[in-house]
Amino acid sequence: MESTQDKARHRRRRLGLTAGVPMALVAAVGLSYGTVFGVFGEDAQPNASAATTAAWADDVADGFASVNALGQNGTYGGRGGETVTVKTLADLEKYATASEPYVIVVAGTITMNPVGKEIKVASDKTIVGSGTSGHIVGGGFFLGQGVHNVIIRNLTIRDSYQGIWNDKDHDFDAVQMDGAHHVWIDHNDLRHMADGLIDVRKDSTNVTVSWNKLGHNNKTFGIGWTENVVTDITIHHNWIHETEQRNPSTDNAAHAHLYNNYLQDDPGTDITSSYGNYSRGRTKMVLENSYFQGFNNPVIKDSTATLVQRGNVFSGTSGRNESGGTAFDPKTYYNYTLDSAADVPAKVKSGAGPRSTIGTATTTAAAATTLTVAQDGSGQYKTVQAAVDAVPANNTSRVVISIKAGTYRETVKIPSSKPHVTLQGTGGSRKDTVIVYNNSAGTAKPGGGTYGTAGSATVAVEADDFQARNLTVSNDFDEKANQNAGGHQAVALRTSADKVFLDSVIITGDQDTLELETAAPDKLGRVYVRNSYVIGNVDFIFGRASAVIDRSVITLKKRWDGTSAGYITAPSTAADRKGFLIANTTVNGDVSAGSFYLGRNWHAGGDAALDPQTTVRNSTLSNAIKSTPWSDMGGFAWKDDRFAEYKNTGPGAGTASGDRPQLTDAQAAGQEIADWLGDWTPTAS
Template sequence: MSAPRDRGTGRPRHRRRNTALAIGVPLALTAAGTLAYGSVFGIGAGAEEASAATPAWATATADGFASVNALGQNGTYGGRDGRTVTVKTLAELEKYATAPEPYVIVVAATINMNPVGKEIKVASDKTIVGSGTSGQIVGGGFFLGTGVHNVIIRNLTIRDSYQGVWNDKDHDFDAVQMDGAHHVWIDHNDLRHMADGLIDVRKDSTNVTVSWNRLSNNNKTFGIGWTENVVTDITIHHNWFRETEQRNPSTDNAAHAHLYNNYLEDTAGTTIASSYGNYSRGRTKMVLENSYFQGFNNPVIKDSTAAIVQKGNTFVGTSGRNESAGTAFDPKTYYAYTLDKTADVPTLLKSGTGPRSSIGTATTTAAAATTLTVAKDGSGQYSTVQAAVNAVPANNPSRVVIAVKPGTYRETVKVPANKPHVTIQGTGGSRKDTVIVYNNASGTPKPDGSGTYGTSGSATVAAEADDFQARNLTITNDFDEGANQSLNGHQAVALRTAADKVFLDSLIINGDQDTLLLDTASADKLGRVYVRNSYITGNVDFIFGRATAVIDQSIITLKKRWNGTSAGYITAPSTQAARKGLLINRSTVNGDVSAGSFYLGRNWHAGGDATLRPQTTVRNTTLSAAIKSTPWSDMGGFSWKNDRFAEYKNMGPGAGSASSDRPQLTDTQAADQEVADWLGGWTPTAS
């Protein structure tokens, strides 16, 4: 009987079971020599960085709610589509900030506002960025009015509009004020000593992210609201609040307020004493995670009508109210993010917040960028892998290496078809050091209510551009099937390729069902993929698709299903008749599963297409006892014997002799099924 179909992809939706087991490190790869995580094939050094005509900071994009597509705006990228200009006077700054065209505006001097309290009315599509630590705005700030959108304010010091009255009712002099703006990113600034707010997010402003800022020496520090409506979506992460009395922040009638990894510090014996810390007011729904409160009075408070859900916060020397109640929301349904350990927050933020010397500084214009760096702690050019991908120019003519520093990046990454020649490379000493992970499945509902992701849409990393490479990484889909039995569709892809000349080297690719989808851009296009020196784990159809793909000198680890049972299929090719399918060469198949419980593969006729001729060849490979003595299976009502399945000179307890149920290639046939035959004139080369 054919399995029910996944509505998103038309492929069978298998009712499989699996367990999430830790991956054991194999002792040896018998057919291809020793292969241990991060040893022989680990890449420890990052690629050399080259100068760029358009530096990475000029094309940086926001994370958090500012990255969410809404109100006709696709994320927040500021003025990256316009010219980059450098300003040193108030007149120059105001000219470009208020212009209708997009601009990247580099502030390369101290600019004094005249009159004191002046707030420049910023227009849409602007990046205003300090040049290293030299960009300073003194005595005023910026105003973003109704409808203004796609604005980045970054790497600036904005200070000193204070007029001598601490609880000042007469001077509304803010560092950054928004009234009805959307898609705004405030990042790596030093904001202090203003007459009123350091940041005011007012009157239905939404899709705002505030990250890696120092906010200090102020009374009414950070206010959100001034509205009866409940529309504001805001992310506030990795900010250091130091010697600030109130509104740290105060959040009124926010639909979704996500606060994480912030550090609120009130030092005893100073002239400023905290009144309260994080405040959820009105009908706000707030999620507060892994933040560190030190010495604060009333660190977390709420109205009776508001909600605060606290997770993993630390309180040292605090006093007074510390409240949580109600239900809020799951931020991961809107965007991906990674939490730092709470204990690390003070040290991390003391060194990582405020202006960076590497942002906004000049570079030569000799050549296009060849390396973009990613680090979750802000020490790289980008804090997420997707932000670096977004910075790659469309139709880039040459290789761009995205060097990802060690860490766990909980996000989805998509390299679109118009960005070829991209390499994503972990820079740690082991492929385990750099992890890209997410947990979408085929049946996971999309946050916008437009249905479910489908199999192909569930991928943690999706590579749709030709000449893509990835190396020295772990790519994982950690969807928990046992906890999500109610979902209709448990396929959960870790890595999807849909392009030609894809080179995957020294990876760990983890999942359960449908781990590695090797596809093509369309049915009529060739998609060659070469996987080398890698680990692939799963249990059902976990290497599948219509690409022409080689798995060479790698370890394929079989996993039990979520309820502890052993049964599954390694491959599910859907090859077109005129093309080659999947080749497993000089590899090892192992895993802590029952003997005789796994097939080498089955024939997937995607969409019931009888013209397909699925193909898997397994040769010169060590097979564990887990492989069935009849290693091929029918699928969807199609007999595997009418398609192309064969072995050649395999070894180990799972290998077997030729029979009608176990075809073996002759030496002559095997000579036409080498790696070079699959790659068709393409020689994969690391670059």
């Protein structure tokens, strides 16, 4: 990148900071989720609109929600009714409370007003998040007496917490049901609510709760609040993490079947479990093949309740672990298959919570065209660029350029007139297919002049909806051999497009490895990098795009002379956009301790109106990271821009200070992956 040395014009420091962070403001696993409109504006179709459903719309509940009872044969929600997409509270409430069946696709973040509002859902409804973008913030749903056949699925419901841990005055739940039946709660992320995450109360029955993330809360999941013994409930494959009580607490349930759940309490955190699964009153509970890690009192029962345990695993638990009496055989009510308890942590952590494949409205797409590239002549083309050139201009469907293993020494450009292109390496690993060249900013062009930073890219992507998978993009410019040449910036991959998905790739260079731009300053440019490696040493992730690096490895390299010094990010973000988010990622490399900054603020062209942003969260940082990890650039103070961390770990992580801003939990809730990606859910194609 071209760094400016111009003196910055004075800008007034923003107010309302916590440890230097504006209030407006898990190598690792897991996903994070957040808002959508706060970044990209109301141009994302704010009104309800018709949508075409995909295979997920035919999914039906398992467990007790599938049992024929009370005049309802299974739970299928709004199937058969109209499908609508909503992005406002008014539309969500309009369709959720309607008397007719609806499949309601939530395709953005909806904030409840007032805080704690619970929409009164009517029967025969499916409320489903569109991929990972469906968020309900500050409230939830209420299913009253007699409401039935309801599916709540693939949503993130969060943040009605009012600052008091055991809050008796704010009974704000994510999902509460009083006398409802045939309800399926599936693949949601429920967290940080004022009261319970799920309350199944007052004779509610035929409920299945499956594949949810339930976390960071005081009261997780309460069942009962009645003298009657009628509730039938199935709870399976849920990740209950960092919760104190009711995990769940089951009172006077006729049949409670819990299996393959993962209950995890991390040591040394602010939340400590008081108990795990609790069978009380006249509950009959069957608990099978679940995994308890670090929980206090993992399984407890009253003297009046029965609890049968089979095949559970307890790791690092303490306190009460009880069973006794006879219960029931779940297979007399429905069929199910148990996973091995030993496999539960990995399986549940990877599978629980919102899925990108659920709730996405699709139409029947044209089959992708595949073009093959092989150096040995066994493909249609011998170079990648030749295959790109063969893509028709303004193509409307996916074109996959399938590249045989080998090293392709060439530059590649995907022009803006050729969207929907995928570069797919076909080797056994991403190291087997390599596109490499060695231009730098100072390299002379054949027609005169030099390439400049942007022109040095080995691969340049200017077309929207681009994907790259299972390959390496490299710039191997030799700085040591070219010390007398000006302009050592050498880009491996440059993007200036929207909806760019880089999946399982290696992007490697030295200075300015990965340039993430937009087609123009007023254009949106979103990039999602997943399961990948980014390697470099100076400003090697830079530009004005809104980009996420998720579940990846950032590898730091020494300079050409063997010294260790550098900057990972150099964002040049517009004030009304998101910059760079590094999440669930490992930062490592064979460099000296305390030698690298997480980033510095690039005001491209000396533009004081820019507001560069980098957030690094839930990531593992090696000791290479400086204890003061942010740096000024070009005469602009980084503290006037947007730089922060959140819950990083490793020897390079640090505590909050004026030189090391840390997001609060509330701020972090607005800086998650969906905040960056908005209405786009990256999916492989």
